[in-house]
Structure formats: structure tokens, C-alpha cells
Amino acid sequence: MIVETVRWRRVDDDRLAGLAEGALLRVLVKDQAVRFVRMDGVLRAMADRCPHQGKSFEGGWCEGGHVVCPWHRLQFDPVTGRCRFGMASNVEVFPVEERADGVHIGFPHTTVRIFGIDLW
């Protein structure tokens, strides 16, 4: 049986713990560019790839609970990934947990499960 799961990865970047409200931070996690943002005190994560034209959110900012892409100013909800104006596809978002041993991010993972055992 093919199963969609989440594979958690610890993020080795000390800057995340002190990330200020509304600040954006790009971190490479397992070769994936992730844009972290803290909103309402909660750390969120989304792909650092705007779904409009595939550009980075570098230079972007937070506004009204959304991350603004600096290129054409489309706005994305870092919780749902939805574009505020419905003009582009959603940005990929990832679950984040701040645990005692650091920040962990969940990447989607497909596995084959047989008799309750994940083969990879």
C-alpha cells in the first residue's frame, strides 16, 4: 500500500529560535530552500519558491498575516499557502514544531507500507 506521510527533519540553524515577529529567514534543509517566518508568535515554513514565477521570497515582507513576494507583490498565507488574491497557485507549506531539541520541519513523504512496516 502506498502511503503519504510526513518525514520530520531537525533544522540546524540557531537563528530560528530568535527569529523576530514578521521576519523572514531562508534556510536550506536537506537541499530544499525553505522560507521561515514567525507570525503571531508561531514559526511557519513555506517553500522559498513563489508559485507565480518561481522566484525566491528574498526581500519580501509580512503584511496582514501574509508573506508578500517582492517581485510582483502577490501575498501568500504561510499557514494554508493560499494566494490572497487568487492569482497564482498555492505556495507549498510545511508543518513546523519547536521542540526542546530545536526546530523540526515536516516534509511530505511517500512510502510503501506492507504489514505496518514502511519499506523506505
Ligand code: FES
Ligand atoms: S514571482 Fe512572486 S509574485 Fe511574481
